[in-house]
Amino acid sequence: MRGMVLGMSLENERVCIMIILTKLNDEPIVLNCAQIESVELIPESKVVMMNGRFFIVKESAEEIIAKTIDYNRKFHCGHQDK
Numbered sequence: 001m002r003g004m005v006l007g008m009s010l011e012n013e014r015v016c017i018m019i020i021l022t023k024l025n026d027e028p029i030v031l032n033c034a035q036i037e038s039v040e041l042i043p044e045s046k047v048v049m050m051n052g053r054f055f056i057v058k059e060s061a062e063e064i065i066a067k068t069i070d071y072n073r074k075f076h077c078g079h080q081d082k
Helices: 061-080
Strands: 005-010 013-022 028-031 036-041 045-049 054-057
Touching (some): 013 061, 028 054
Antiparallel strands (some): 036 045, 045 054
16 A cells, blocks of 8 residues: 555546555555645655645655656546546
């Protein structure tokens, strides 16, 4: 489950809405990647949200970026067809 992209199906179309990351205590956390402001390396990844809250996760910055790119690719591709 580590680093997955969570989605839901709407009228036979898969729409990705969140990414799943892993807290340091191995609990999954689901974040809206459109609300991520920055990722700091401390050496873990500190994900800072637009509202100022932050989460420390096990995934590297590269993994978080890859999941965000995947989210954006699926989100934009789904809306281009309409």
